Amino acid sequence: MYLGCPRGGMSPIEPLGEGNGSMSATTEPHDSSTGLELTADVITVKASSVLDAGSVAQLSTAASIASPGAALVVDLTAVSQLSLEAAAALMTLTRRCQGDGRTVRILTSAAARRRFARLGLDVVLPLHPPA
Numbered sequence: 001m002y003l004g005c006p007r008g009g010m011s012p013i014e015p016l017g018e019g020n021g022s023m024s025a026t027t028e029p030h031d032s033s034t035g036l037e038l039t040a041d042v043i044t045v046k047a048s049s050v051l052d053a054g055s056v057a058q059l060s061t062a063a064s065i066a067s068p069g070a071a072l073v074v075d076l077t078a079v080s081q082l083s084l085e086a087a088a089a090l091m092t093l094t095r096r097c098q099g100d101g102r103t104v105r106i107l108t109s110a111a112a113r114r115r116f117a118r119l120g121l122d123v124v125l126p127l128h129p130p131a
Contacts, residue, residue, distance in 0.1 A: 053085035071103040
């Protein structure tokens with residue numbers, strides 16, 4: 001599995017197991033997946049309650065279809081469980097996108113924010129409270 005943004009290098013991430021979280025390229029969110037909203041300037045992806053490495057890989061795929069330079073907004077406000085693998089993969093994806101000149105905003109639930117804080121990632125990821 002590879003994570004990356006368009007125009008950027010690809011970085012291998014090995015999943016440590018199958019997860020229950022999922023994401024899909026749909027504009028109609030449903031219980032077990034994420035919604036994807038594309039505009040010319042922003043791609044917004046809303047994650048379901050469980051975020052694992054597989055879900056972040058799907059996010060990377062969604063990010064790759066956005067126009068170059070489009071901002072990436074990751075909405076984790078519905079996330080109640082966040083795996084260590086997902087946190088690491090999200091960090092890699094964020095760095096790749098920022099390296100490509102993309103703006104990244106991660107909207108977090110309280111549970112996701114606590115998990116990032118326990119991992120020390122709250123100071124390096126662009127975390128924001130829900131609007």
